[in-house]
Amino acid sequence: MAEAERVAAAPGPALGSTFRGRRAMSGSWERAQQVEAAQRALVEVLGPYEPLLSRVQAALVWERPARSAVWCLGLNAAFWR
Numbered sequence: 013m014a015e016a017e018r019v020a021a022a023p024g025p026a027l028g029s030t031f032r033g034r035r036a037m038s039g040s041w042e043r044a045q046q047v048e049a050a051q052r053a054l055v056e057v058l059g060p061y062e063p064l065l066s067r068v069q070a071a072l073v074w075e076r077p078a079r080s081a082v083w084c085l086g087l088n089a090a091f092w093r
Contacts, residue, residue, distance in 0.1 A: 058065065074080045 070076065071080045071083045
Protein backbone atom coordinates (compact mmCIF):
# COMPACT_ATOMS: atom_id res chain seq x y z
CA MET A 13 0.00 0.00 0.00
CA ALA A 14 2.83 2.41 0.84
CA GLU A 15 4.28 1.64 -2.58
CA ALA A 16 1.10 2.78 -4.32
CA GLU A 17 1.01 6.03 -2.32
CA ARG A 18 4.62 6.81 -3.25
CA VAL A 19 3.92 6.21 -6.94
CA ALA A 20 0.79 8.39 -6.81
CA ALA A 21 2.68 11.20 -5.05
CA ALA A 22 5.62 11.12 -7.47
CA PRO A 23 5.41 13.57 -10.38
CA GLY A 24 4.48 11.83 -13.57
CA PRO A 25 6.03 12.26 -17.01
CA ALA A 26 3.33 14.75 -17.99
CA LEU A 27 4.44 17.18 -15.31
CA GLY A 28 8.10 16.94 -16.33
CA SER A 29 7.31 17.41 -20.02
CA THR A 30 5.29 20.55 -19.24
CA PHE A 31 8.28 22.19 -17.63
CA ARG A 32 10.59 21.04 -20.41
CA GLY A 33 8.16 22.39 -23.00
CA ARG A 34 8.08 25.83 -21.39
CA ARG A 35 11.85 25.89 -21.16
CA ALA A 36 12.17 24.85 -24.80
CA MET A 37 9.71 27.53 -25.91
CA SER A 38 11.64 30.30 -24.14
CA GLY A 39 14.88 28.93 -25.59
CA SER A 40 13.45 28.87 -29.10
CA TRP A 41 12.16 32.44 -28.66
CA GLU A 42 15.62 33.59 -27.57
CA ARG A 43 17.14 31.74 -30.52
CA ALA A 44 14.67 33.43 -32.89
CA GLN A 45 15.65 36.83 -31.48
CA GLN A 46 19.34 36.05 -32.03
CA VAL A 47 18.69 34.92 -35.60
CA GLU A 48 16.72 38.09 -36.37
CA ALA A 49 19.51 40.28 -34.94
CA ALA A 50 22.12 38.47 -37.03
CA GLN A 51 19.93 38.78 -40.12
CA ARG A 52 19.53 42.54 -39.62
CA ALA A 53 23.30 42.93 -39.18
CA LEU A 54 24.05 40.94 -42.35
CA VAL A 55 21.51 42.87 -44.40
CA GLU A 56 23.00 46.14 -43.16
CA VAL A 57 26.57 45.10 -44.02
CA LEU A 58 25.96 43.16 -47.25
CA GLY A 59 23.00 45.16 -48.58
CA PRO A 60 25.01 47.39 -50.91
CA TYR A 61 26.73 44.35 -52.41
CA GLU A 62 23.54 42.40 -53.13
CA PRO A 63 23.67 42.75 -56.95
CA LEU A 64 27.28 41.55 -57.05
CA LEU A 65 26.57 38.67 -54.68
CA SER A 66 23.56 37.64 -56.77
CA ARG A 67 25.71 37.51 -59.90
CA VAL A 68 28.38 35.46 -58.15
CA GLN A 69 25.74 33.09 -56.82
CA ALA A 70 24.20 32.70 -60.29
CA ALA A 71 27.62 31.82 -61.69
CA LEU A 72 28.33 29.32 -58.90
CA VAL A 73 25.04 27.45 -59.31
CA TRP A 74 25.33 27.48 -63.12
CA GLU A 75 22.03 29.28 -63.80
CA ARG A 76 23.45 30.28 -67.18
CA PRO A 77 25.91 27.53 -68.11
CA ALA A 78 27.67 29.46 -70.89
CA ARG A 79 28.38 32.43 -68.64
CA SER A 80 29.48 30.16 -65.79
CA ALA A 81 31.81 28.25 -68.10
CA VAL A 82 33.43 31.51 -69.24
CA TRP A 83 33.91 32.55 -65.61
CA CYS A 84 35.35 29.14 -64.76
CA LEU A 85 37.81 29.22 -67.65
CA GLY A 86 38.76 32.84 -66.93
CA LEU A 87 39.43 32.19 -63.26
CA ASN A 88 41.44 29.06 -64.02
CA ALA A 89 43.49 30.93 -66.60
CA ALA A 90 44.17 33.75 -64.14
CA PHE A 91 45.03 31.32 -61.35
CA TRP A 92 47.40 29.09 -63.35
CA ARG A 93 49.17 31.90 -65.16
